[in-house]
Amino acid sequence: MDPFKRRQLGGTDVMLPQIGFGAAPLGELFTKVSDADAEATLKSAWDAGVRYYDTAPWYGRGQSEHRVGRFLYKQDRNELILSTKVGRILRAPIQKPDQFDTGFWSGGLHFDHYFDYSYDGVMRAYEDSLQRLGMNRIDTLVIHDLDWWHRGSEPMVQAGFAQLANGGFRALADLKAAGRIRAIGAGINELGLIPRFLELFDMDFFLLALRYTLGEQETLTKELPLCVERKVGIIIGGVFSSGLYATGPVPGAKYNYFEPTPEILEKARRIAEVCQRHNVPLPAAALQFPLHHPAVTSVIPGAFKPEQVTTNLDYVRLDIPGDLWAELKHEGLIRADAPTP
Secondary structure, eight states: OOTTOEEEOTTSSOEEESBOEEOGGGGOSSSOOOHHHHHHHHHHHHHHTOOEEEOOTTTTTTHHHHHHHHHHTTSOGGGOEEEEEESEEEEOOSSOGGGOOOTTSSSOOOOEEEEOOSHHHHHHHHHHHHHHHTOSOOSEEEEOOOSHHHHOSHHHHHHHHHHIIIIIHHHHHHHHHTTSOSEEEEEEOSTTHHHHHHHHSOOSEEEEESSSSSSOOGGGTTHHHHHHHHTOEEEEEOTTGGGHHHHOSOTTOOBTTBOOOHHHHHHHHHHHHHHHHTTOOHHHHHHHGGGGSTTEEEEOOBOSSHHHHHHHHHHHHSOOOHHHHHHHHHTTSSOTTSOOO
16 A cells, blocks of 8 residues: 555545554653654654644643644645644643643643533634644644543533534634634544434544454444445544554553453454464554545554654555455454455
8 A cells, every 4th residue: 555645535625645643642642752752753754754643632731732743843834734633621730730640641741621612612722732733724623532431421421512512513614614724523432423423513524543443343333334425534543452453462462542351362363363374464454454444534553753653654555465354354353344455
C-alpha cells in the first residue's frame, strides 16, 4: 500500500493520506516522553512525508497540542491537515495545584478539566486549541469522549447529547460554514454510539478507536454499514488495540488500555502465528487490515520515537499476500465478512 495515497473523507472536500500521525503518546499516555524525543518524532514524521496530524486537549492535558503546535507552526500550513477535539475545557486546578495528580496520564501538564458540549463550550475549546497549537485554523474537529466510559453513566451521556443538540453542534456547523473547519467528526470508543450520533446530527466522519481492528470487528454488524450507506467517513485510531497487536502477546502488553484476558491473549497469539507463517509482521497486518474497508479513509497510529514512525510507514508499504487474510478467516480469527483483498 502507498501510505500517502489520498482518500476522500466521507462527503467532504478533505482528502486524507492513508496514514497519519496520532499524537496521544506525545501527551505521555503510558510512557514519559521528553521534549527532545517529541520533537525528533514529529520531525521524523514530517521528513518521511506524513502530513496528517491528530491531537486533542485531553492528550497530556494540553501537552500534546503544545508539542504538535510547536513543531507544525514552523511548517507550511497549506501542506498539512490538522485535527483536534472539543468537549473538554482545561483549567488550572482549584485546590493544591502544587500537588496535582495527572491520573490517567503517566506525565503531561498540571491542568484540570471539565466536560462542556454546549455552544459556548465548543467555541471556547476551539479557541483554546488554536492558542495551544499556535495555529489560526483547524481542518477537522472531533467531538471527544461523549460515551459511557468517560462520562460514567447514561444520564451523563444524555446530558452531553442534550448540550450538543441545544447548541454545541450548531457551533460546529457555524465554524464549518465560516471556513474555520472543514469537517465535523466524533470520537467513538464504544458500540452503539455511531447510530445515536447519526440519528441526531449531520456527521462528516467518525474517529473510531479500538473497535475495528484485528482484535475485534463487531462494528461490521451495524455501525460500518450505516456509515457506508450515509457516506460518512471513518478514521481508525487505536489500530494496535493499545499495544497488543503491535508487540504481540508479550508480558505487559495492553489491550484496549487494560490487561488482556487469557482468551484475548490466545487470539492474538494465534493471529501472530498466522502472520509468521506468511512472513508478515503482526503490526503490518494490524495497520493494513482496516484500510480495506470502503468506509475507512485513514489510520493514525501513535508514536513517541522516530523509529516508530518510519517502521509504521514500512509496514503499510509491505506487500501482504491475500492468503494471510484467507487463513485468518478460515480459522475464525477475523470475521468472514471483513473486507480484505
